Amino acid sequence: MLQRPVELANYMSAEFGKTLDRFGLRRSSGRTGICFDNAMAESFFGALKNERVSRVTYLTREAARQDITRYIEFWYNRKRLDSAVGYRPPRGVHADYEKLRIVA
Structure with missing residues (x-):
């Protein structure tokens, strides 16, 4: 099975969110399960x-x-x-x- 880095596998991660905030971007989707x-x-x-x-x-x-x-x-x-x-x-x-x- 192909393993993906955690940051690519979970685009809703806190780290990803911080990166978006740093660049003034917003997520295209809400929390998981919404x-x-x-x-x-x-x-x-x-x-x-x-x-x-x-x-x-x-x-x-x-x-x-x-x-x-x-x-x-x-x-x-x-x-x-x-x-x-x-x-x-x-x-x-x-x-x-x-x-x-x-x-x-």
Whole structure:
């Protein structure tokens, strides 16, 4: 079994936290066992499973990859309304963000 240094294996360690504080950075996740860190990812994968994957039988991994990619790129990002961003498609929200970023 591959052994990792303790500081790499546990990114929530006190030493890691001190390093982030020193550089004025914040952690991208909370304490161990806090479920809210994964809420958006869980929501996405739940939608993917319920809206697409569980409704299709894939004969090959490649067929699954292509179909899931199409779902994400042409349906989820462009047309599907997302309650987390005001019932707008994620791609539209991202485009608005980019416009504001350029203006700023």
